[in-house]
Amino acid sequence: MITVSVSHLWKRYGKTVALQDVSAEINGGSFFCILGEPGAGKTTLLRIIAGLEVPDEGDVFFDGQNVTLVSAQKRNVAMVFQDFALYPHMTVFENIASPLRAIKAEEGKIRERVHEVAAFLKIEHLLDRSPLYISGGEKQRVAIARALVKEPKISLFDEPLVNLDFKIREDMRAQFKLMQKEFNQTIVFATPDPVDAMSMADQVLILHEGKVQQFATVWEAYYRPSNMFVATYLGFPPMNILSGELREEGPHLFFVASGLKVDVTDLPGIREVRERKLLVGIRPEHLLLGDEKGAEISWDGEVLLSEIVGSDTIVHLKVGKDLGLRSFVPGIYRVAVGARVTVNLRRDNIYAFKESGESVIFPGRHESLFNTFKG
Amino acid sequence: MKKVDWKRFFGILGLVVYGIFVLFPIYWTINTSFKEVGDVYKVPPSFIPTKFTLEAYKFILQGTGRLALSNSLVVAIGATLIAVFLGTMASYAYSRYPFTGLTNEGAQFNLLTVRMFPPIAFLLPIFWLWKTLGLLDTHFALIVTYSAFNLPLAVWLLKGFMDSLPRSIEEASYVDGYSFWQTARRVVLPLIGSGLAATVALCWIFIWNEFIIAYLLGGTDVILYTAYLPALRRGMRIMWNQIAALSVLAIIPSVIILVLFRKYLIKIYLR
Numbered sequence: 353m354i355t356v357s358v359s360h361l362w363k364r365y366g367k368t369v370a371l372q373d374v375s376a377e378i379n380g381g382s383f384f385c386i387l388g389e390p391g392a393g394k395t396t397l398l399r400i401i402a403g404l405e406v407p408d409e410g411d412v413f414f415d416g417q418n419v420t421l422v423s424a425q426k427r428n429v430a431m432v433f434q435d436f437a438l439y440p441h442m443t444v445f446e447n448i449a450s451p452l453r454a455i456k457a458e459e460g461k462i463r464e465r466v467h468e469v470a471a472f473l474k475i476e477h478l479l480d481r482s483p484l485y486i487s488g489g490e491k492q493r494v495a496i497a498r499a500l501v502k503e504p505k506i507s508l509f510d511e512p513l514v515n516l517d518f519k520i521r522e523d524m525r526a527q528f529k530l531m532q533k534e535f536n537q538t539i540v541f542a543t544p545d546p547v548d549a550m551s552m553a554d555q556v557l558i559l560h561e562g563k564v565q566q567f568a569t570v571w572e573a574y575y576r577p578s579n580m581f582v583a584t585y586l587g588f589p590p591m592n593i594l595s596g597e598l599r600e601e602g603p604h605l606f607f608v609a610s611g612l613k614v615d616v617t618d619l620p621g622i623r624e625v626r627e628r629k630l631l632v633g634i635r636p637e638h639l640l641l642g643d644e645k646g647a648e649i650s651w652d653g654e655v656l657l658s659e660i661v662g663s664d665t666i667v668h669l670k671v672g673k674d675l676g677l678r679s680f681v682p683g684i685y686r687v688a689v690g691a692r693v694t695v696n697l698r699r700d701n702i703y704a705f706k707e708s709g710e711s712v713i714f715p716g717r718h719e720s721l722f723n724t725f726k727g
Numbered sequence: 728m729k730k731v732d733w734k735r736f737f738g739i740l741g742l743v744v745y746g747i748f749v750l751f752p753i754y755w756t757i758n759t760s761f762k763e764v765g766d767v768y769k770v771p772p773s774f775i776p777t778k779f780t781l782e783a784y785k786f787i788l789q790g791t792g793r794l795a796l797s798n799s800l801v802v803a804i805g806a807t808l809i810a811v812f813l814g815t816m817a818s819y820a821y822s823r824y825p826f827t828g829l830t831n832e833g834a835q836f837n838l839l840t841v842r843m844f845p846p847i848a849f850l851l852p853i854f855w856l857w858k859t860l861g862l863l864d865t866h867f868a869l870i871v872t873y874s875a876f877n878l879p880l881a882v883w884l885l886k887g888f889m890d891s892l893p894r895s896i897e898e899a900s901y902v903d904g905y906s907f908w909q910t911a912r913r914v915v916l917p918l919i920g921s922g923l924a925a926t927v928a929l930c931w932i933f934i935w936n937e938f939i940i941a942y943l944l945g946g947t948d949v950i951l952y953t954a955y956l957p958a959l960r961r962g963m964r965i966m967w968n969q970i971a972a973l974s975v976l977a978i979i980p981s982v983i984i985l986v987l988f989r990k991y992l993i994k995i996y997l998r
Contacts (some may be wrong), residue, residue: 404898424901431902437895441917498903530928 353380353538354415354505356401361410363396363562370396371407372562376599378506378540378555383532385553385570386542387585390560394435398495398508401540403427414505420513430499430507434515436491445479445495451502469497472534473527489520500535509541525551535671546586558582580709583633589666591703592677593635598628607632607704611672614649619699625712633703636680640696641667641687647696653677655691660684671695753978760784760971765858767967783972792973795955799941800980801866802951806873810930811923813874814881819915821882822889835886838879846876850943857944864948872940877930884929888922900960924991928984935981952977 356378363371371393376385386394399405401412403424411420419427420501425727430451438447445466452462470476473493478486483494492512499507509528513521518569529552532539543549549556550570558565558573558581566578570586577583584590598616605622607630614632616622640647653669656676660666665685669677687693704713760783762776769777787793817838826834835938853872857863892915900910916923939950956973959966985992 402898402902404901424898425904425906428904429902431899433895433899435893435895437893437899439896439899439914450900451903454909498899502903 353536355380356415356538356540357413357508358397358401359411359459361397361400361407361412363400363405363407369562371400374410374557374559374564375561376557376564376567379540380538381536382538383552384538384540385531385549385556386540386559387544387546387549387553387556388542388559389544389585391561392544392560394544394559395510397408397511397557398431398540398542401506402429402431402508402664404431428502428505429508430502430504430506432492432495432499432510432512434512435508436495436512436515438491438494438498440482440484443479444475444483444486446482447483447494448479448497450478450498450503455502466497466503466626469500472500473497474515474529479499488516489524492516492524496531500531500537503535504537506538506540509539511542511544513543513545528552540666547588556586558585560585575715577703577711577714579711580631580633580705583703583705583714587635587637589661589678589680590635591635591638592676594632594634596630596632598622598625598630604702610675611673612651612675614702616702619702619713621707621713622704625704627706627712629707630712631706631707631709632706634697635678635701635703636666636678638675638701639669639679641681641685641693642696643694647695648699651695651697653693653695655689655693656688657689658685658687667693669693669695676704732837745939756971756974758810758971759967760975762968764964764968783966783968784976786969786974787972791950791955791958792969792976795950795952797855797954798833798866798945798949799935799977802869802873802949803931803980805866805870806877806934807927807930809870809874810877810881811885811926814878814885814918814926815919815923817878817882818885818889819911821886823894835882839883840879841876842879846939849907850939854943864945866949868944869941869949869951872944873934873937876940877933880933881926881930884926885922888919892918921991921994924988924993927990931984932981935977 357376359375361371361374374393374397375512386397388394394664396405400407403422403426406421411418413419414427438562439443439450442450448466448469449462452465457465462691466479467476470479473496475490476495478490478494485489486494490697492515495512499509505561513524516524516571525548528539528541531537541548541552555568556570557567560581561666565585566573566582568576573582573586577586580593584593594609594612596612599606599608603617604615605617605619607616609632651671653671654694656670657668659668664683665681667679667681667685667687671677677695701715702713703711703715705711743784758775761779761781762773763778763780763782766773766777787796821835854863857865857868857872860868896914896918897910900914901907905913936953938953941954945951946954952973956970959973961968
């Protein structure tokens, strides 16, 4: 297993800049997620690591060795393409065997290895079929089998879950993790879905418009987001953002936003904040409804809408004058539209950002708290 | 009583009439080729030869006719192979790489315009070119000229097939550990196979049936069958049976190619 690192990568396509000064280190044996919206540069980064694209500036290292100009053929990487890219004129068996034929492996060995991988992915019954006549989920398994079969230095997955339906996605997430352990692989996984990253990744590289927003473990990015983009992107439903200002009243410090007044005097780090205008972020899962004992902040809210997503509930609330907030309640939570509820929040779950988006206050600031999150 | 499906009836009737319309000249050519020359001019004409004879075939296969047919085969095979070979490579480039200065469509359109002019517009300069080079009336000159005229067609047809081949399939092959040429052989060529077959068939037909180039650039040392046909006019008498025999022989290679490749040709129209 090798460590792959990229340093100061730049890539332009005509006038659009796909990557801007991207650096990251991918440890051998880890599950590494590249997270970003469509067009953020995820695919470009994967293609550069694979050797399908040469960066305009910057280098790619495999275990300290500069491979920037080494072709894909010679890099010994595996890649699962978004459209799976199976060879339509070959059987499923030949598709999976393709990387082994490239290194001229023995026929018996090829047979054994293909069957082993196919058995793991439960596609043995498809081996004699044409990839044209199998389902999307099966195609994806074949594409993954082709990547697993050759013991690559690193496996690259380009949004492999996007083309699959919801149910198969759930199954595949668990499978990916299992597969990584079983075959002892280093996996780089590009995805626009934060849920993928949060359920699978050891480390996550968050890209936005070709720029690295944060490179950290998932929990670090969740509790110590570097900026508002990361904070809102990582998490579902997205974080509530309130725009307001800090006001000093005697010894007390308040955050005031459209009719709401929060005493933040004791919020660690708040004294160091120079800016008066702030954006405060509250994750929907941190807004608890009902009579919480010992809640540090409590507001009265009115239920505007309650939607059930999967087996959880998102409650849309109106708080203060006209402040819209979303609360995430695990399980099915039945509440009438228009009902008055108490909204509770622990003070140390508050995030705050400068107007530029840079983080100033976040839960992970408190080292002890952060350590308990890390488990 | 069963209802008569008139729509189907007239459809089939229409096709039968069309079939007769298309096939009758071929039938008449074959019929004529087995007649004696006197029999050809008989009024009313007979629908089968009154005296069945292979005279005309013997004449064609013994004399210049055989030479003309073999010249035609050499030139048509050579030019088709060159046009399709270069066309495959050029269409790959057009399909995969950006062209600076011109857009890809522009560059390709430039190439296609070569086929929009009537060939006669180019032929005088081309004639002088070969004459100056001392290559007039050679297989080489004919093959090069025919390839040049058919290359745009080959590129245009094949580019469509190349475009429909996803790039990621080639890239998957690189990642699997294959080189560019291995990928071309393993993935690209098999997947555009039907395109290649169709292109071969169309290029062949254009080259094999061509007259003006054959007449102007060849004709003495290297005579192609299309240029030889008009020579089968003896004074006031036209040897229709010999012309028919040569025509029948000339149809054979095209029929073989069309039958072999017909399912790929249909694909072009269905695309």
